Amino acid sequence: MTDTTPTPAPLPAPAPARAQSPLLRIARNFAEDRLAVLGLLLFLAVVVLAFAAPWIAPQNPYDLAQLDIMDGGLPPGEASFSGMTYWLGTDQQGRDMLSAILYGLRISLVVALVSLACAITIGVVAGMAAAWFGGRVDSLIMRVVDLQLSFPSILVALILLALFGRGVDKVIIALVIVQWAYYARTVRSSAIVERRKDYIEAARCLALSHRRIMFRHLLPNCVPPLIVVATVQIAQAIALEATLSFLGVGVPITEPSLGLLIANGYDYLLSGRYWVSVFPGIALLITIVAINLVGDRLRDIFNPRLQK
Amino acid sequence: MIVYLLRRVGQSILAVVTMAVLVFIGVYAIGNPVDILVSPEASQAEIRATIERLGLDKPLWEQFLTFAGNALRGDLGTSFVYGRPAVEIILQRLPATFELAFVALLISVLIGIPLGVYAGLKPDSLGGRSVMAGSILGFSLPNFWQGMILILIFAVWLGWLPAGGRGPTVELLGIPVSFLTPQGWAYLLLPALNLALFKMALVIRLARANTREVCLQDYIKFARAKGLSPRRIVFVHVMKNIMIPIVTVLGLELGSMIAFAIVTETVFAWPGMGKLLIDSINLLDRPVIVAYLMLTVVIIVTINLAVDILYSILDPRVRLSEVKG
Numbered sequence: 001m002t003d004t005t006p007t008p009a010p011l012p013a014p015a016p017a018r019a020q021s022p023l024l025r026i027a028r029n030f031a032e033d034r035l036a037v038l039g040l041l042l043f044l045a046v047v048v049l050a051f052a053a054p055w056i057a058p059q060n061p062y063d064l065a066q067l068d069i070m071d072g073g074l075p076p077g078e079a080s081f082s083g084m085t086y087w088l089g090t091d092q093q094g095r096d097m098l099s100a101i102l103y104g105l106r107i108s109l110v111v112a113l114v115s116l117a118c119a120i121t122i123g124v125v126a127g128m129a130a131a132w133f134g135g136r137v138d139s140l141i142m143r144v145v146d147l148q149l150s151f152p153s154i155l156v157a158l159i160l161l162a163l164f165g166r167g168v169d170k171v172i173i174a175l176v177i178v179q180w181a182y183y184a185r186t187v188r189s190s191a192i193v194e195r196r197k198d199y200i201e202a203a204r205c206l207a208l209s210h211r212r213i214m215f216r217h218l219l220p221n222c223v224p225p226l227i228v229v230a231t232v233q234i235a236q237a238i239a240l241e242a243t244l245s246f247l248g249v250g251v252p253i254t255e256p257s258l259g260l261l262i263a264n265g266y267d268y269l270l271s272g273r274y275w276v277s278v279f280p281g282i283a284l285l286i287t288i289v290a291i292n293l294v295g296d297r298l299r300d301i302f303n304p305r306l307q308k
Numbered sequence: 309m310i311v312y313l314l315r316r317v318g319q320s321i322l323a324v325v326t327m328a329v330l331v332f333i334g335v336y337a338i339g340n341p342v343d344i345l346v347s348p349e350a351s352q353a354e355i356r357a358t359i360e361r362l363g364l365d366k367p368l369w370e371q372f373l374t375f376a377g378n379a380l381r382g383d384l385g386t387s388f389v390y391g392r393p394a395v396e397i398i399l400q401r402l403p404a405t406f407e408l409a410f411v412a413l414l415i416s417v418l419i420g421i422p423l424g425v426y427a428g429l430k431p432d433s434l435g436g437r438s439v440m441a442g443s444i445l446g447f448s449l450p451n452f453w454q455g456m457i458l459i460l461i462f463a464v465w466l467g468w469l470p471a472g473g474r475g476p477t478v479e480l481l482g483i484p485v486s487f488l489t490p491q492g493w494a495y496l497l498l499p500a501l502n503l504a505l506f507k508m509a510l511v512i513r514l515a516r517a518n519t520r521e522v523c524l525q526d527y528i529k530f531a532r533a534k535g536l537s538p539r540r541i542v543f544v545h546v547m548k549n550i551m552i553p554i555v556t557v558l559g560l561e562l563g564s565m566i567a568f569a570i571v572t573e574t575v576f577a578w579p580g581m582g583k584l585l586i587d588s589i590n591l592l593d594r595p596v597i598v599a600y601l602m603l604t605v606v607i608i609v610t611i612n613l614a615v616d617i618l619y620s621i622l623d624p625r626v627r628l629s630e631v632k633g
Contacts, residue, residue: 035441147323150612151605152567159601162589163334239450243571246452247586262453266575270471274460281453288448296444 029301039293046287050105057099062254076275089275091264097275100261101283107257108284111168112237115175120230122176123183128214128222130184131191142188145181153178157240161249171250175237186229190222224302231295235288242284258284312620320613327605332375335598384602385595389588394599398581403483404474405580408572409565411487411496412503413558420508421554424515425546431520439512446509451568455502455575462498469494472577499576503569507561514557518550525549552622559615563608 031037049056076089076097088097130141148156157174164170194200195218203213242259244250246266251257256264258280265277366374378384387394427439463471475495477484486492522528523546531541570582577583581600588596 147326150323150563151327151608152564154564154570155567155604158570158585158589159334159597162597235448239448242450243452247571247574249589259450259452262456266456269456269460270464272464274464277453277456278460281450281457284450284453285448288450289444292444292448 026301030297033297033300036293036297039290039297042286042290043294046105046283046290047109049102050109053099053102053106057096057102059096059099061095061100061103075273076279088279089273091276092268097261097279100256101258101280104256104258104261104280105283105287107168107251107255108238108241108259108287111171111175111241111251111257112234115172115179115237116230116234118172118176119179119233120183120226123180124187124219124226126180127184127187128191128219131188131195132210132214132218138188141184145184148178148181149185153236154240154243157244158247158249161244166249166252168251168255171241171244174244175240178240179233179237182229182233183226186225187219187222190225191218194218194221228295228299228302231291231298235291235295238284238288238291309620313617316613316616320609323609324605328376328379328602329372331598331601332372335594379602384599387588387593387596389591389593389596394595395603397596398584398599398603401579401581401584403485404578405566405569405573405582407485407487408496408499408503408569408578408580409562411500412507412565413562415500415504416507416511417554417558419504420511421515424512425519425542425550427512428516428519429523429542429546431516436516440516443509443512443516446505446512449505451502451506451571452575454505455499455572458498458502459575469498472575474579499572499578502575503565503572506568507558507565510561511554511558514554515550518553519546522546522549552619555622556615556619559618560612563611566604566607 030040054060088101090096091100126141126145130138157178160174160177161170164173200213200217203217208217241250241257242262245257245259246263248263251260253260261280262277262284265273265275265280268274268276382393382395384394386392387397390397423439423443427436427443430436459471462469473495474486475491476489477486477492479485486496528541528545531545536545566582569578569580570585572578573580573583574586581603585597585600588594588600
């Protein structure tokens with residue numbers, strides 16, 4: 001939207017001729033929306049907290065020696081038997097919920113990020129191949145994509161896990177299978193537009209290899225929509241993993257993600273011990289909201305129809 | 309039109325067959341079908357009888373034909389737990405799930421469209437921005453947790469509504485339903501709201517985006533120039549044009565609603581087929597899992613087909629481009 005309006009900030013005096021780098025322009029555009037910046041900061045904070053969990057968590061929630069059963073089921077902030085203050089309360093085994101959340105967040109994020117990386121790789125290769133080679137390759141790949149996208153992702157993932165059994169690796173595989181098609185479709189549609197442009201023609205005239213043109217010339221120009229889809233999908237992946245774990249087909253009890261923590265708290269909910277499932281849920285919510293805020297802004301930036 | 313129709317029906321049949329093959333491979337080729345299809349407590353004689361009945365000693369393609377033939381006749385195995393045909397058990401649970409999904413769909417449309425149109429007309433106002441913020445929240449709230457919070461607030465803290473179950477039902481044409489009695493609604497409201505919230509967020513965003521685009525069109529400017537009242541422009545000119553994409557997406561989302569009902573039914577102990585699926589997974593009642601899968605595939609493919617055909621009637625450009633391409 002701001003493309004044609006001159007930027008209010010004066011350009012630095014030397015080298016005014018040099019065009020603003022696209023990355024910088026996107027960053028400026030992004031920063032205009034304070035909510036999106038807040039989302040980005042929140043997400044970074046969540047990532048740092050999750051990966052620093054072993055150093056900053058008050059206790060290791062899965063080291064049984066550190067748990068005190070006498071502290072079980074304490075409400076948030078209540079004086080405890082062992083003298084430690086549990087700001088978010090404890091579960092039945094006397095596990096500090098804050099620590100459990102930090103550790104759980106780590107598993108949730110790792111599962112989401114690893115599946116994201118694999119799904120993008122597969123999706124990009126398939127989508128590029130479909131767009132570049134066209135014809136039979138294209139229709140075969142897109143048939144598979146269409147078929148898969150016509151079924152709700154939760155159903156596909158649930159069935160896969162029902163057949164394979166639970167486990168972190170299996171959840172990741174299921175998430176990859178569910179998600180790759182979104183990337184394939186996105187990359188294909190933008191690659192089909194890009195491949196008709198002159199720079200691709202030029203690259204072909206240089207007799208560069210297919211692979212080089214596809215991944216060095218074509219791919220970088222298909223990145224913006226891919227980023228938008230990736231932000232949406234990573235939020236989806238986190239939510240989907242949590243849901244699968246809640247339903248009891250996701251991660252095993254030995255590696256509890258946020259979803260599993262919430263599921264454990266479900267049994268205590270009706271007796272009023274809300275904190276066991278409410279706080280992990282809030283952590284999950286903050287993470288997903290943060291990602292969605294960023295994704296929303298990116299979508300607006302990259303949407304050509306809103307750029308007047 | 310007929311070319312398009314035939315093509316689309318052919319694609320749907322292909323989709324069902326592909327899924328049937330995948331399910332078949334999952335059950336028969338990867339795992340040991342005897343483990344999957346015979347109850348763990350079965351005796352040697354029973355195991356032998358099942359192997360013979362399903363033809364597990366025959367080559368794989370012949371087995372597939374048997375599987376497909378049985379499936380076509382509605383025989384997808386017998387539940388270990390209930391000792392009755394799996395399809396029958398699922399069909400019994402089907403009305404509960406459908407009732408839930410339809411009520412949820414209705415809630416999401418009736419609340420989502422007005423909010424979305426409002427946010428689209430006034431994108432920069434405080435109200436419009438709060439609606440959008442709310443829709444981000446609706447998108448981000450994990451379904452199952454949101455359901456638990458509803459239970460916590462309305463059932464545990466306030467005590468206004470029951471925490472789960474379906475309560476008493478009345479028969480309508482021989483099908484038990486909840487929506488005819490106030491008591492039924494008390495049980496139906498929370499699960500329906502839970503299932504609706506995510507779709508409501510989707511409807512809000514769709515309505516907003518489409519309203520914003522439609523408002524830039526010349527016919528809206530012309531309508532304004534004619535001096536039509538804003539009310540008439542919104543309700544006639546804008547609404548008509550945003551409805552096609554919304555109806556299409558909602559039609560397609562009906563399938564995902566049936567799938568997401570798995571989560572809602574588990575949280576609220578709603579006795580639909582989604583809860584049955586989770587119970588069956590936990591009890592390793594695999595014939596029911598297979599039957600659920602095949603039935604859901606058929607339902608979703610049918611819904612998609614119906615939506616596509618409706619869409620092609622509403623918007624002729626779709627079928628023309630398909631036939632050409």
